Amino acid sequence: MVFICLAQLMVVLDGTVVNIALPHAQTDLGFSDANRQWVITAYALAFGGLLLFGGRISDLWGRRRAFMIGLVGFAAASALGGAAANTAMLLGARALQGAFAALLAPAALSLLTVMFTEARERAKAFGIYGAIAGGGAAIGLILGGILTEYLNWRWTLYINVFIAAIALAGAIFEIREPATDRHGARLDIPGVLLASTGLAAVVYGFGRAASDGWSDPWTIATLVAAVVLLVVFVMVQRRVASPLLPLRVVLDRNRGGAYASLGLATIGMFGMFLFLTFYLQVVHGYSPVVAGVAFLPMVVGMMIGATQIGARLVIKVPPRRLMTPGFLVAAIGLAILAQMKVDSPYAAVVLPGLFLIGLGLGTAFMPAMNLATNGVEPRDAGVASAMVNTSQQVGGAIGTALLNTIATSATAAYMTAHAQEATTPESGTLLGLEGMVHGFSVGIWLGAGMLVLAAAISFVLINFGRPAAGHRDGDPDTAVPNFAH
Numbered sequence: 001m002v003f004i005c006l007a008q009l010m011v012v013l014d015g016t017v018v019n020i021a022l023p024h025a026q027t028d029l030g031f032s033d034a035n036r037q038w039v040i041t042a043y044a045l046a047f048g049g050l051l052l053f054g055g056r057i058s059d060l061w062g063r064r065r066a067f068m069i070g071l072v073g074f075a076a077a078s079a080l081g082g083a084a085a086n087t088a089m090l091l092g093a094r095a096l097q098g099a100f101a102a103l104l105a106p107a108a109l110s111l112l113t114v115m116f117t118e119a120r121e122r123a124k125a126f127g128i129y130g131a132i133a134g135g136g137a138a139i140g141l142i143l144g145g146i147l148t149e150y151l152n153w154r155w156t157l158y159i160n161v162f163i164a165a166i167a168l169a170g171a172i173f174e175i176r177e178p179a180t181d182r183h184g185a186r187l188d189i190p191g192v193l194l195a196s197t198g199l200a201a202v203v204y205g206f207g208r209a210a211s212d213g214w215s216d217p218w219t220i221a222t223l224v225a226a227v228v229l230l231v232v233f234v235m236v237q238r239r240v241a242s243p244l245l246p247l248r249v250v251l252d253r254n255r256g257g258a259y260a261s262l263g264l265a266t267i268g269m270f271g272m273f274l275f276l277t278f279y280l281q282v283v284h285g286y287s288p289v290v291a292g293v294a295f296l297p298m299v300v301g302m303m304i305g306a307t308q309i310g311a312r313l314v315i316k317v318p319p320r321r322l323m324t325p326g327f328l329v330a331a332i333g334l335a336i337l338a339q340m341k342v343d344s345p346y347a348a349v350v351l352p353g354l355f356l357i358g359l360g361l362g363t364a365f366m367p368a369m370n371l372a373t374n375g376v377e378p379r380d381a382g383v384a385s386a387m388v389n390t391s392q393q394v395g396g397a398i399g400t401a402l403l404n405t406i407a408t409s410a411t412a413a414y415m416t417a418h419a420q421e422a423t424t425p426e427s428g429t430l431l432g433l434e435g436m437v438h439g440f441s442v443g444i445w446l447g448a449g450m451l452v453l454a455a456a457i458s459f460v461l462i463n464f465g466r467p468a469a470g471h472r473d474g475d476p477d478t479a480v481p482n483f484a485h
Contacts, residue, residue, distance in 0.1 A: 001116075001125055003170025005132050007071060007108045010163045011101045012136025013143060014043065014078075015396070016273065018094075020144040020288045021153035028153065031087040041207045042091045046098025047105075048393035049200030053192045055106035055386025056244050059379055060187060063111045066382070068171045070104025075164035082157035093157070102386075109385035111175065113373040119315050122370065127311025130366035133392075135302035135358065137273060138295040145292030190236055191244030198229030202394055206401035214405060249376060249384050254319075257461030258372040259391045264454035265327060265361060266395030268334060268447030271403030272357065275440040276337070276350070283342055283433055297351050298358035305362025319367035320462035326364025327455035333357035334448035338441045342433045360451075364458070371462070399450075403443040411439030 018025075018039060025031075025039065058066035077100055081093030109129070116125040147155040205222035212219055237243040250256055280291040310322055333356030340349050369388055376384040414435040421431055 001112075001128065003167045003174060004067075004108045004111055005128055006163055006167040006170070007067065007104055008129060009132050009136050009139065010074065010160050010167070011047075011105045011108075012133055013140030014097060014101065014160065015040075015047075016137045016140035017144040017147075017156045017159075018043075019277070020141060020292060021148040021156045024148055024153040025090070029084065029087055029090060031090075038091055039094055041204070042094040043098040043101075044207070044393065044397060045200050045203050046095045047101045048098075048203040048390065048397065049196045050099055050102035051106065051199070051386045051390045051393065052195045052245055052383060054102035054104075055110070055383040056187065056192075057103060058107040058110055058382035058385075063107045063114065063382060064171060064175055066103055066107040067111060067175070068168060070100050070107055071164045071168045071171065073100035074104055075161045075168075078157045078160035078164070082154040082161075084154075097160075102389075105389045106382050106386035109369070109373060109388060110381035113376070113381045113385060115175075123311045123314045123366075124307075126314075126370040127307040127366045130310060130369050131303045131306035131362055133365060133369065135299045135362070137269070138298045138302075138358075141273070141277065141295050142292035142299075145288035145290075149287065149289045186242040188237075188240050188242055188244040191233060191240065194229050194233035194236060195244055198226050198233055199390065199394070201226035201229060203397040206397040209401040209405065245383055245387070246380055249380055250387060252375070254371050254462055255375075255384070255387075257457055258368045259387055260461070261323060261327065261454040261458045262365070262368050262372070262388065263391035263395035263398075264450045264457065265330070265364065266392045267399035267402065268330070268450040268454075269357070269361065270396040270399035271443055271447045272334060272337065274400055274404060275407065275443055276354075279340060279437065279440055280350075283437060284346070294346065294350065295354060298354040301355040301358025301360075302362035302365075303358075305359040305364075306366045307362075309359075309363045310366030314367045314370060318462070319371050320458050322367045323364045323458035323462065324455045326360045326362075327451045327458065328360065330357045330360030330364065331448045331451035331455070333360060334444050334451060338444040338448065340437055340441060340444075342430070342437050364454075368458070399447070403446055406446055407439035407443035409439075410442035411435045414438040 022039060054066070054070075061069075074097055077093050077096035081090055081097065084090035084093060112125055112129055116122040143159070144156050147153075147159060201222050205219055205226055208216060208219045208222060214220075233245075234247070237245055237247055250259065276295075277291060280286040280294050281288070286294065305326065310326075313322055333353045336349060336356065337353035344350070372388045373381065373384050412435075415431065418431055418435070421427060
């Protein structure tokens with residue numbers, strides 16, 4: 001459990017650990033502002049685009065083998081990025097990190113799925129995993145600030161070598177994957193090409209929308225191409241003998257509800273990370289370390305929600321009774337953050353808002369991830385796990401672009417409406433900060449709405465029943481284990 005979660009932590013925190021280090025890396029390597037976003041986007045593109053491929057590879061090769069290859073590759077790519085002598089070397093290393101993360105993340109979650117089958121053990125395992133999957137991004141901000149301020153920006157990449165080495169030792173000596181029949185399984189090459197390009201186009205299109213606007217021709221063309229590619233992908237999956245993503249995995253009512261609610265929740269969460277990082281550093285003047293540590297209440301709430309509430313209750317109550325209130329509590333936390341003003345005290349607004357977000361998402365993510373991988377045939381465990389990460393990656397890309405666009409528009413409208421108040425340089429500076437915070441508040445309200453929608457989807461789609469154990473896809477005479485329904 002420890003070694004699997006170490007690998008997952010490394011993958012999740014790498015989505016944000018570099019963020020705070022970016023200004024230092026830019027100064028050191030001398031890359032342009034336009035290339036700065038690609039340090040983040042290169043990782044997200046490769047990760048999001050190759051996840052389904054990575055999940056299916058772990059099903060075909062074996063999860064333990066895929067896990068170990070992913071660890072070695074991720075560590076090597078991280079070392080390459082830490083030693084980067086120029087922009088191209090850093091961007092290439094980040095893309096390689098994303099590619100190996102796409103192999104590692106589904107392998108880690110599917111190992112958890114097939115190794116922890118007893119109800120109470122599985123509940124505890126997914127409680128810890130859910131806390132790390134949800135709180136890893138916040139941990140990345142904390143760790144990134146500490147490493148950048150006290151060591152060097154390069155250590156935000158080098159740190160992965162040490163984490164991967166520990167996880168690899170555990171994989172060699174401790175992890176024993178149950179045997180799975182892979183006879184006759186083949187790799188769906190057309191599906192790989194369509195899914196990888198389609199998902200990468202989704203991530204790239206929304207990333208471009210965040211920087212160049214929704215009316216940019218390339219943004220529109222990329223998003224249209226993404227829709228076409230993914231529609232064709234679904235059509236292909238219905239006809240091939242060994243599909244990359246068997247549609248039975250996502251068309252199951254419970255798993256489909258889990259994927260949708262996780263994606264919507266991630267939209268709200270990633271938007272909040274973006275706004276709050278700027279709010280703490282630009283408006284309140286926090287250093288990178290202090291800004292990172294300011295996210296600790298969310299991590300604490302996430303750990304409590306996932307391990308003390310979700311893991312304890314998931315074997316006793318249907319999952320929607322945890323997911324629906326969990327998402328609503330997180331929405332309340334975002335609603336509190338939306339009250340932020342230029343002079344709002346941290347303890348009065350940010351701290352309680354972050355704690356409730358963590359508590360709610362920890363409570364909801366644990367049963368959602370359990371449900372998203374439960375009941376699948378062993379041969380589909382990898383691709384079902386990949387869908388969990390895919391929903392979060394796509395949700396993160398959409399959240400960053402959509403909420404940032406809304407916030408920017410709200411800031412511009414506020415500045416226009418209050419332009420007459422800027423009569424002195426000091427009042428002009430204050431107006432700029434007030435406009436920025438107003439935009440953040442509007443964006444966070446939209447994020448809260450996404451979490452309310454996630455709560456509604458989990459309430460409507462997740463089945464209420466508690467049938468007997470033993471269900472697998474395609475076996476209508478047996479039902480899923482009690483802890484999953």
